[in-house]
Amino acid sequence: MARGKIRLALLIHRLDPGGAERQLMALAQGLDKEKFQVLVITLYPGGALSDELKGLKGVRLESLKRKRRWEFPIAMARLMSSLRRSGAHAVYGFMEVPAQMSLLVGRVLGLKVIWGLRRSARDFGDYERAEKVSFQTGRYLSSWADLIILNSFKGKEDYAHAGYCARRMEVVPNGIDTDHFVRYVQKGLELKRSWGLGPDNRAIGVVARLHPMKGHEIFLRAAQRVAARHPDVFFVCAGRGEPKRLLYLQGLACGLGLGEKVIWAGEVQDVVSLYSALDLLCLPSIYGEGFPNVVGEAMSCQVPCVVSNVGDSARVVGDTGLVVPKGDSEKLASALDDLLAESGEGLAHRGKLARERVLCEFGIEKMVVSTTRLIESLMWGQPASFTISG
Template sequence: MGNSIRHKTDKIRLLLLASALDAGGAERQLVALAKALDKDAFEVTVCLFYERGPLLKDLENQPGIDIFLLNKKGRWDLFSACARLIKEFRRRRIQAVYSFLPGPNIYAIPCARLAGGVKVIWGVRASDKDLNSAGWFARMFYFVEKSLSGFPHLIVSNSQAGAADVIARGFPQAKVEVIHNGIDAARFVKNAQKGRVLREKWGAPEGCTVFGVVASLRPMKGHRYFLEAAQLVSKQEDDVRFVCVGPKPGPARREFEDLAVRLDVAGKVIWAGPHSDMPAVYGALDVLVSSSVEHEGFSNSIGEAMSCSLPCVVTDVGDSALIVGDCGIAVPPRDSEKLARGMLEIRKRIAIEPDLCQKNRSRIQDNFDVSLLADRTAQAVRKVLGKDESR
């Protein structure tokens, strides 16, 4: 980190700015982008407010990527952190900064302007944000970000739904562009062998259909509707299991465990906890279910599952329906009956469409591969810098 800087005049000097590298969707995409950008064309610096997050190790010792830590002392460490960032902009002769999420977006504007000559690209993510459930600090960031939205040279949304949301909030439409998330199809390949091991560990009987949700236990993820759909599916099919991947044991999970008992499906619901080997998880599932009710932009779990040849049943929030296309099934959110019908329908399709699993993987490779994310981002950066090669 903080290695000596050697500049090559023919390379674009790009800084990716984030708070930390926690295991969130935006952070995972920053890491994927940093690794996928053409290092013959870009000098990539990743700048973080805090030395935190499990994804940090994914970038360490990566060729062509330098990591700089601002080491903020807290949320109120404003002026000294800004001064350090301005210094780095100048020392590295940064040409463009691409920031992710409201906090870094807000920081990028004054720092780039004071550094001089640095173009600013904002990254915005989830759609339909409900401020009623947000804390006062998040609400403040939300409104400050909106008030500054005329200053960035480009605003990148990772979904069409997210773009529509920020435009409705008052962001300048002419500056908003959609660049969908990129899925590393080379990494996300179904691991059937490890999947069988997981199924045995979960106690899923051989030959049964395993439906799975991969999500944290937040209200927006709709676990309640997944469990209610599980009850309806179980009334028609006996050889099924329902896996919840992600939620750790604790009070929040116990509420849903109690709900499964009340719905009389506790014997078929598996609480798998967090997993780091996602290709193995997707290898253990037969169907991915995304039961989200709001706030989705581009769901990484849907894209990763499809890359692992997994058909999906999703709620029509964010760009989920667009991602699955005709390879899966989209249903309205907050409707357990329609979600259950979708789960039953995809089960039948798997039985009668032998190429359905491969169609899912091909859809990701053709439309949402990480190489496309890198190419589209590179083109956007060049356009902002007046180096658009397509003109």
């Protein structure tokens, strides 16, 4: 292929406000438009981020307008038509189903095919059967992809262990928008007031969808221990979830004597204000994490973090926060106690170190540059000239 602009199609389920979607948005915006023509294709129409993406200069958006799973053949035909019309040179599928669709269509059209896989090992008992089928199918198709980009070293290890093609894999950690994720003290105080908290109350938050992988039960059991020793502390659960799951967790909180101590914030649109309202962020996931965006975002907002040793959470936090074994509520409570016992100045220093770590290691520009070099290497047949420490 003669050198010129690379016409790159990015394929994803829909533009909901999730981690993969945010990374796609950051990549689409950050790619050098002197080198790339970018087309974003969604399987399903709509999504809270669609208007934001439409406003990005040099990025086009199309939808396959899939509505039901059985419309898969129709979606495949529409994807083939869209890629032909755009004259794409490469297609990059984010998550397993879009990745596999990109392979099946991309091979027919003679395109370079890139997969974006963003998780580590998971418990398929908590997912629909289709999720397990998709994962197993990917195992057999992965060697046909030209490049597999993962956002975590643990994800690379787990996918390779599961039989995915390791020689195609490269790791590019997520990029955090450090210009956007900045701590605003006043906004945080205003949000705390809306929760009924005073300036002397401290807040520990889990910012995650209400899914079993996120370990909310572990957090609530740890909160019971922490609340007994720190009556000024409240606990925030922010994230969307199924009503049945929410009722179960609320019942568990009441059974633990935390009915008045837990704030069920739901899905918060202004996450910068949310992080600014927290004194500590906790991510007690029990499986499935790759690179957890919420940890990087909170660190960028100078919030010290306590995380379980799942995915690359410990690698992201480094020595700015604390890491505990997954599923251990006692160790989690102890770690939270340790940070709560630090002086205000000590926690503020931790927060500054956390932001400095994100600025140095996990900025958006670094993610975009690394991805650009991998794609250019794939297209032009030259080795990518960068390294990422493992």
